[in-house]
Amino acid sequence: MLFYFYFRMFDVPKITGIISARNAKTIGFQFPEGLKRQAPALAKEVEAKTGALVIISGDPCYGACDIDDALLDMVDVLFHFGHSRISDDDRIVFMEYYHDVDVxxxxxxxxxxxxxxxxxxxxxxxxxxxxxxxxxxxxxxxxxxxxxxxxxxxxxxxxxxxxxxxxxxxxxxxxxxxxxxxxxxxxxxxxxxxxxxxxxxxxxxxxVDVEKIMKQRYAVMAKAMDAKKWGIIVGMKSGQQRLALAKRLKDIAGDAVLISIKEISPDRLLNFKVDAYVSTACPRIAIDDAGRFPAPVLTPVEFEMVKGLRSWEDLALDEIAG
Ligand code: SF4
CATH class of the missing domain: 3.40.50.11850 (Diphthamide synthesis DPH1/DPH2 domain 2)
Structure with missing residues (x-):
């Protein structure tokens, strides 16, 4: 069964074809968590078929925004599995993954x-x-x-x-x-x-009912209303960097510092001793991990609401435009 899924998941002839067309000698593989268990078998097969050396990224990968840049610099081509293209860097080949389920x-x-x-x-x-x-x-x-x-x-x-x-x-x-x-x-x-x-x-x-999420987000914003010192987080993953936005928010905040982080987690925010954060990285972080952070973490949209620059009724999720 595993064998069947393996072959449905990966287009091995396409991978080996790209490697040989580019005469690539060192190859990077990057997978989201759900596909990582298939990585060693695929790496072995591709090495056997092409003679190239494959290096598998062991770091977490949450989206096409999350390219392993250090690995990319070491290889001739990086195959990024499971997500569609959001980068034009032609050293990266995005290998999408489609669920074989009826709708x-x-x-x-x-x-x-x-x-x-x-x-x-x-x-x-x-x-x-x-x-x-x-x-x-x-x-x-x-x-x-x-x-x-x-x-x-x-x-x-x-x-x-x-x-x-x-x-x-x-x-x-x-x-x-x-x-x-x-x-x-x-x-x-x-x-x-x-x-x-x-x-x-x-x-x-x-x-879809949004009442619960709205209550949660208004509660986080209420906690941030009295914040004096702000930390503005700049995401260091290539597809999540929004430095211009972070600078604009810092100017609005007044007493604020910019903090660069690659993997944002509650532990990483423990020691800065600011009253509240704004995350300009992946919009899901503030929402999915709410309640685990040591201080309120707002999205840029919510920060503008707290600062009176956006109507209190106008709650929306943060988006990264292309
Ligand atoms: Fe997904 Fe977040 Fe990356 Fe957007 S920024 S592609 S939501 S992981």
């Missing part, structure tokens, strides 16, 4: 919850099913709308946790096909239009 049951479950004109989005793992999703909607008498995103987004209809630019305007509901709550929550907060999340793995669909 039909989940989309059928979503139909009673959807309006007439439906904005359709998904993650790269299901992007090859976008036409199937649109057909199910059309057959049911709905009008699917699929839009292009900015340069951070590879495919029409694709969303990232930090970028909803492919979410279409002028629709009366959204259909998100995929797992997890972060993407549909961000769409709901950004567009104030009902979002239906359809999970292909369970076949179930639900209307």
């Amino acid at each position: 039909d049951r989940a989309v059928a479950s979503a139909l009673p919850l959807l309006g007439q004109k439906v904005g359709v989005v998904t993650t790269v793992q299901h992007i090859h099913k976008l036409d199937d999703i649109a057909k199910i909607l059309t057959d049911a008498g709905r009008e699917p709308v699929i839009s292009k995103g900015d340069s951070r987004i590879t495919y029409p209809g694709q969303v990232l946790g930090c970028n909803f630019s492919a979410v279409p305007a002028g629709v009366d509901s959204f259909l998100f096909v995929g797992s997890g709550n972060f993407h549909p929550m961000g769409m709901r907060l950004a567009h104030k239009v009902p979002v239906v999340a359809a999970d292909p793995f369970t076949g179930e669909a639900r209307l």
